[in-house]
Amino acid sequence: MIKVYGKSDTGLKRNHNEDYIGWSEEGGLAILADGMGGHNAGEVASKIAVTTIQQQLLNSALIDSKSEIKNAIDRANEAINYKAKDSLVCAGMGTTVVVVLFNDSHISFGHVGDSRLYRLRDNVLEQLTSDHSLVQEMVDEGFMNQAEARESVSNNVITRALGTDSEVQGEIQQQDISQGDRYLLCSDGLSDMIESTDIHNLMGEASMEVAVDKLIALANVNGGSDNISVILVEIV
């Protein structure tokens, strides 16, 4: 069983929210997407991503969670790509996504772009996804460290997105779970604005609602330069 609480905030600098979040406690599912594209098209892309993946996963047998997630991501990619080609205003739109499926013994998760999944277990914070971004590639090649990547003005360049091409390669992984684990899905509006030590401290707040509200509040205190979305999940 899981308990979920999530929120999406416009932040302080943008005039609209291009993130979209969704979850189902019964279905053991949480999804977060951060859209991009001119003329509000980002909102269209992130909403298609979340609703398509949600529908796909809630209606599947879930025999093989990893391939179900891959299929759902592929299906969402097709839907966004089709819409982008269909409408000039939506041309070039895309979105990141992170999706997590919770079973009795493990989680399966997939991501595209720089939306992230963190795990807090036994007071240890671990980032389970690696951003598909230019600065992450530079970190992997040893050109900079994580803190420098977070502070770089180049951290807005992502190397994979849902919907911009006819095919997408989602990165799908699996991990075991343990009672009391907490999982955090977030957009870069959170992870670019606050340090991982703050994510660690606030994720551990007794109340999940307080944790989510404090994470968003701190991202806004630090500038709130992008939309901020957070979904917190606890294994109960």
Added chain:
Amino acid sequence: MAKLIITLNGLPVKEYPLQLARITIGRNSDNDIALDDETVSGEHAVIQLKPEPSITDLDSTNGTQLNGNNIGKEPLTHGDIIKIGSHQLTFIDEQAQDFESTVILDSPVVMEGEGNIQGAIKLLNGTKAGEVRKIEKDRTTLGRPGVQAAVIIRQAGGFTLMAVAIGKGEITSQLNGKTLTTEERQLYDGDLIEIAGAQLQFISQTG
């Protein structure tokens, strides 16, 4: 810079960068944007960029539509759709797009075979001066860890170069003597790159 994306029956015809202060649109060939379209008047409409971008219909026979409405003169904002005859023109104002908004680096579609543009980097100074390294990957990092970084990006039509900021560090890398930015710049054969003390030359050839 602002531009127009011109489409006919939903298919892209061309992109027109708005470099002039005043751009005329019509069927006659002396217009800045000449549309070969019988439903377009000889002198149909004019776009002015100053003081603010606007479009004016020049009493054309079939009129000018802006986002579905017939207009005389109206201001233009990013994403507006202009209809002139059978042609559609979308006004894109890149400055109106968020500066910090996410950029997607698409994987290029590079066709195998002849006619491909090959790129290489020649080292001009240091102990390995004279060495030539072929660019094999979609993205190739240049620079010195913790000091300066830039990336060469393989595109369908060639190669681009952009600086990547390390933390809050200043970008000092140069292309042909000009400081790079985090915007992509097209690379041409013979271009000189200076990064963290290393001098490099970009070489390209069609192979």
